[in-house]
Amino acid sequence: MREFWFQFLPILLPLVLIGLGWAVGTWRERAHLASLAVREQAAADVRVTNLRCVPGDRDVVEGRFVCGDVVIASDYFKTVAAALRNLVGGEVRAFETLMERARREALLRMIDDARRLGSREIYNVRFETANILSGNPNRRNKASVAVEVFAFGTAVVRGESREAGTIP
């Protein structure tokens, strides 16, 4: 009886992993998105722009480098879903949410960094993305997908003469 089931192992194991990835991965993703929404609301008072110059910089007292980064891994379900999508082409929604989560998390960490300096304005924000696990032909395990997002910018502290966040 046992041997009977063992012959299905090569088929069952990936199915179990996909199921596990789907269940736990979806749950974790939902928790992360909920946490992002809450923290973004709390960070709404910080102005984030990608302008290269600081408007009205006469009363600026400090400009400092701030950054935030995060590495997020895909779950097994998403990886398989994306591989299947590769056969027919089209939008890979599973990875879109992965990238979105990574970008929002990196941005929030950068905002936290700025807040520690007492700044409520960040200029010249840039994103740097690196695919750190997949896309490497030398790797044995091609099923691993993880992405790094690094957000950086210049945090500005204004003089007391002007309220933070108002463009003159």
Add this chain to the structure above:
Amino acid sequence: MIVVNTETVPGYTITELKGLVQGNTIRAKHLGRDLAAGLKNLVGGELRGYTELLTEARRQAMERMLAQAHELGANAVVNVRFTTSSVTAGAAELYAYGTAVTVERNVDA
């Protein structure tokens, strides 16, 4: 040392241009982290070990860049940029570069 990624330092005026400064570091992750990452790839989520590794590596690349700027006698680095590239399997290069300058605080600031 003032570090910004804008082209000028807000509230300051650039008085002297010292030139391009750069710093890099290549980091490999160890096997334990690789195994943990493998597990995380089943269920998804943040790879904290990697995040720490990259943060620390980027900080070092930046420190090397700042050391160069210091040697040139600069007191600020403007327009800082980063690049990441994977050199071999499991190793990543982090590269930071910017322009070293001397700045002076605006009198009316």
